[in-house]
Amino acid sequence: MKQQEQIDVMRRLFALREQDRNEEMLGKVVRVPVENYTSPEILDREMAKIFRTHPIVAGHVTNVREPGSYLLSDWNKIPYVVVRDRQGKLRGFLNQCRHRGARLVSGDEKQLKAFVCPFHNWVYDLDGSLRSVTREYNFPDLDRGEYGLKELPVVEAGGLVWIHPAADAEVDLESYLGPMLDDLVDFEVDKLVRYRKTKVVKEANWKLLIKTYLEGYHVPYLHRTTLSKMFRKGVLSHSEHGPHIRMIAARSNIEEASETDPESWRILEYASVYYVLFPNTFFIMHPDYVSINIFYPEGPDRTIWTHEMLYREPDFEGERGQEGLAKRFEFTNDAVFDQEDFAVAENVQEGLLYGANEFHTLGLEEGLLAMFQGSVDDRLI
Numbered sequence: 001m002k003q004q005e006q007i008d009v010m011r012r013l014f015a016l017r018e019q020d021r022n023e024e025m026l027g028k029v030v031r032v033p034v035e036n037y038t039s040p041e042i043l044d045r046e047m048a049k050i051f052r053t054h055p056i057v058a059g060h061v062t063n064v065r066e067p068g069s070y071l072l073s074d075w076n077k078i079p080y081v082v083v084r085d086r087q088g089k090l091r092g093f094l095n096q097c098r099h100r101g102a103r104l105v106s107g108d109e110k111q112l113k114a115f116v117c118p119f120h121n122w123v124y125d126l127d128g129s130l131r132s133v134t135r136e137y138n139f140p141d142l143d144r145g146e147y148g149l150k151e152l153p154v155v156e157a158g159g160l161v162w163i164h165p166a167a168d169a170e171v172d173l174e175s176y177l178g179p180m181l182d183d184l185v186d187f188e189v190d191k192l193v194r195y196r197k198t199k200v201v202k203e204a205n206w207k208l209l210i211k212t213y214l215e216g217y218h219v220p221y222l223h224r225t226t227l228s229k230m231f232r233k234g235v236l237s238h239s240e241h242g243p244h245i246r247m248i249a250a251r252s253n254i255e256e257a258s259e260t261d262p263e264s265w266r267i268l269e270y271a272s273v274y275y276v277l278f279p280n281t282f283f284i285m286h287p288d289y290v291s292i293n294i295f296y297p298e299g300p301d302r303t304i305w306t307h308e309m310l311y312r313e314p315d316f317e318g319e320r321g322q323e324g325l326a327k328r329f330e331f332t333n334d335a336v337f338d339q340e341d342f343a344v345a346e347n348v349q350e351g352l353l354y355g356a357n358e359f360h361t362l363g364l365e366e367g368l369l370a371m372f373q374g375s376v377d378d379r380l381i
């Protein structure tokens with residue numbers, strides 16, 4: 001986000017605080033049928049029309065800086081591996097042997113020198129080419145050129161690695177992400193390093209989990225003892241690009257900025273900035289750390305949630321730095337996301353079975369949830 005835009009957003013936040021209202025969203029109340037969270041048929045269509053046809057975030061580039069370093073899919077439905085090859089090129093492959101399809105990389109490997117199949121020991125180079133076949137006399141006419149690993153399009157942009165599940169897809173992230181990508185570049189997301197990553201299963205629909213992030217309405221109530229102090233009068237500003245959403249939430253200290261020169265304003269000192277990177281990534285820039293949350297549907301009521309926390313190395317040096325990160329992780333991952341946001345999403349999901357609501361009613365301040373649902377619905381037609 002360029003300085004002038006940071007100033008403009010700050011001014012918008014001041015004005016919203018005056019009125020004690022979020023920036024207008026859809027301007028109407030919307031009803032979302034609850035079958036969106038329970039129907040296997042809807043999930044099948046989401047898989048076909050969304051997850052298999054859009055680029056998705058594979059992870060942060062900090063994981064794949066060195067040749068041989070790799071990122072493994074957290075989701076068996078799209079079983080990819082992304083590796084930095086010897087020439088420094090980032091490559092994505094289906095993590096499956098071309099002989100009889102065994103999984104090549106298990107995730108236990110620290111780094112990869114080659115892809116070695118555990119089943120019959122075929123070996124592939126990091127560029128995906130088939131290097132050797134054991135007892136090759138078994139395959140008298142084998143053309144190795146036809147048996148390279150199945151490659152998937154991979155792009156590195158804004159510090160994130162993106163993969164497209166369709167081998168023949170053209171990936172143009174600049175137009176797909178538009179100003180969202182400019183933000184990631186301006187905020188120097190590529191310079192961050194990993195603190196920790198977790199992966200757990202939540203018993204709730206993937207959209208229900210993402211939607212817990214998309215409104216500030218619940219913050220004073222559900223997060224009464226945790227987040228609410230930091231977001232006193234925490235008004236929200238938002239913008240969209242295609243199906244992607246940016247939300248900017250003023251933090252309680254924003255009052256202090258009004259006394260200072262606008263040229264010195266840095267939005268991240270006074271607000272948290274959140275992005276839905278469609279379809280399944282929720283990216284959070286807090287003043288001093290970043291959280292990447294990704295949601296992978298396993299079933300209509302079951303979702304894998306991964307959370308990777310990243311930081312700028314100079315901000316958290318030495319033992320004290322690591323202690324500070326541990327505290328932040330515990331706060332944001334355990335107390336806020338796990339025990340508050342996703343616990344309530346799981347109890348909403350469970351309640352869907354008992355039939356009190358045929359639809360969820362989204363108020364004016366919940367308009368971003370309806371926008372997100374709209375982006376999903378538009379693609380299922």
Ligand code: FES
Nearest residue numbers: 097099100117120
């Ligand atoms: S399945 Fe990989 S070598 Fe046979």
Ligand SMILES: [Fe+2]
Nearest residue numbers: 212213223341
């Ligand atoms: Fe929340």
